[in-house]
Amino acid sequence: MKRIAILGSTGSIGVNTLKVISHFPDRFRVIGLTTNSNIELLSKQIKEFKPRFVCVSDNKAGFALRKKLNTANTKLFIGAQGLEALVSIKDIDKIVLAISGAAALLPLLKALERGKEVALANKEALVMAGPLIMDLARKKKTKIIPVDSEQSAIWQCLGEEPRSRLKHIYLTASGGPFRTVSPAALKSISISTVLRHPKWKMGKKISVDSATLMNKGLELLETMFLFGIPSEKIKILIHPQALIHSMVEFIDGIVLAQLSSTDMRIPIQYALSYPQRISNSLPVIDFYKLQELHFAKPDFKRFPCLNLAYRAARELGTMPCVLNAANEVVVSEFLGKRLGFISIPKVIERVMDRHRSKLSPHLSDILAADKWAREEAYKAIRAI
Ligand code: NAD
Ligand code: MG
Numbered sequence: 001m002k003r004i005a006i007l008g009s010t011g012s013i014g015v016n017t018l019k020v021i022s023h024f025p026d027r028f029r030v031i032g033l034t035t036n037s038n039i040e041l042l043s044k045q046i047k048e049f050k051p052r053f054v055c056v057s058d059n060k061a062g063f064a065l066r067k068k069l070n071t072a073n074t075k076l077f078i079g080a081q082g083l084e085a086l087v088s089i090k091d092i093d094k095i096v097l098a099i100s101g102a103a104a105l106l107p108l109l110k111a112l113e114r115g116k117e118v119a120l121a122n123k124e125a126l127v128m129a130g131p132l133i134m135d136l137a138r139k140k141k142t143k144i145i146p147v148d149s150e151q152s153a154i155w156q157c158l159g160e161e162p163r164s165r166l167k168h169i170y171l172t173a174s175g176g177p178f179r180t181v182s183p184a185a186l187k188s189i190s191i192s193t194v195l196r197h198p199k200w201k202m203g204k205k206i207s208v209d210s211a212t213l214m215n216k217g218l219e220l221l222e223t224m225f226l227f228g229i230p231s232e233k234i235k236i237l238i239h240p241q242a243l244i245h246s247m248v249e250f251i252d253g254i255v256l257a258q259l260s261s262t263d264m265r266i267p268i269q270y271a272l273s274y275p276q277r278i279s280n281s282l283p284v285i286d287f288y289k290l291q292e293l294h295f296a297k298p299d300f301k302r303f304p305c306l307n308l309a310y311r312a313a314r315e316l317g318t319m320p321c322v323l324n325a326a327n328e329v330v331v332s333e334f335l336g337k338r339l340g341f342i343s344i345p346k347v348i349e350r351v352m353d354r355h356r357s358k359l360s361p362h363l364s365d366i367l368a369a370d371k372w373a374r375e376e377a378y379k380a381i382r383a384i
Helices: 014-023 039-047 060-070 077-086 102-113 124-139 149-158 193-195 204-214 215-229 265-273 305-315 317-333 344-355 362-384
Strands: 002-007 028-035 053-056 074-079 096-099 119-120 143-146 166-173 236-240 244-250 253-259
Touching: 002 014, 002 077, 014 028, 014 096, 014 265, 028 039, 028 077, 039 053, 039 060, 053 060, 053 077, 060 074, 060 166, 060 204, 074 077, 077 102, 077 244, 077 253, 096 102, 096 265, 102 119, 102 124, 102 362, 119 124, 119 244, 119 265, 124 143, 124 215, 124 317, 143 149, 143 166, 143 265, 143 305, 149 166, 149 215, 149 236, 149 265, 166 215, 193 317, 204 215, 204 317, 215 236, 215 305, 215 317, 215 344, 305 317, 305 344, 317 344, 344 362
Parallel strands: 002 028, 002 096, 028 053, 053 074, 096 119, 119 143, 166 236
Antiparallel strands: 166 244, 244 253
């Protein structure tokens, strides 16, 4: 029996993780759940899964829950410190990190410091502080198991093969909702069309990132840091069917790919059950019906966020953190209807142009770069 805590249990990955867990009551027990402020859904999850510990990061929502929660069986933590306290609880065997954005960084570092095994869905923390995170995991001899479908695929295909035998990674991308939309039409794109991803149903932030292809840019950096692979060896490949979740090409020309139906519960289940595989009733690919697989080169002109991510991957230091922070601001401004879709890459580029990357940054440098980039992004938006 593995005792699992899910950080960000009220989000898309969190809810899917609970769906997986509910099928295997004799293998997994939910011991901790957290949300930023969605106490309505958290309350339902508490009733169903009876976790011993919960945390609400937002203070106001936390105090509102305290008024109605029966704390005899469930201990409630509140705020950022509360989240760190929950992560440190001895009885937790595995932490699923499904908080979106930079807010995942400190809880992730705390979890690793405590030697916890982490099933990592969040990509922004790795983009911000990949080398720090991976060093800490090595030092504490703990595992980071990828949940993001592409990273799970690469991890499974790489196996124990030494990096010297690797030629390329093909990081696949569905291409998002605007793969075939003309550049002119991108100027007047609405929020609802951005959020309607053709293949995946996800949280709002990652849906916007999928439409700009910044999601793939963030995954380029995620892949680099998670597996220690330079960006020149990572090729982004458009694959609209989203059945191949990525491929690894070795020096002898052999390519291994991981395929499964387009359903996040599959990589989530493997991240929970690893090193075992458990039989389930999730959808499978019908290859007789499928017949063909399609691929294309990404269009870097139409999706400039890809170039920005490769640039951050070359410059390294604090630049990936700056890319991520500026992107979080523009995505939230776009969702608030204060910024047009095509301005997204322009603002990020402006912030990156103004940044002098600090190499081998400490955590304090990363947090300072994150704060600086957010302020610069707001300035750049005002200047548009
Ligand atoms: P979401 O927006 O649906 O959910 C985010 C969760 O994090 C919620 O529970 C929310 O309450 C919590 N949260 C948000 N801000 C917080 C804060 N400041 N402090 C504490 N908790 C906070 O997001 P999602 O789509 O589930 O994605 C989560 C992460 O997983 C992201 O980093 C995303 O890139 C990654 N990911 C998601 C998918 C997917 O299919 N949704 C696939 C691959 C990777
Ligand atoms: Mg992905």
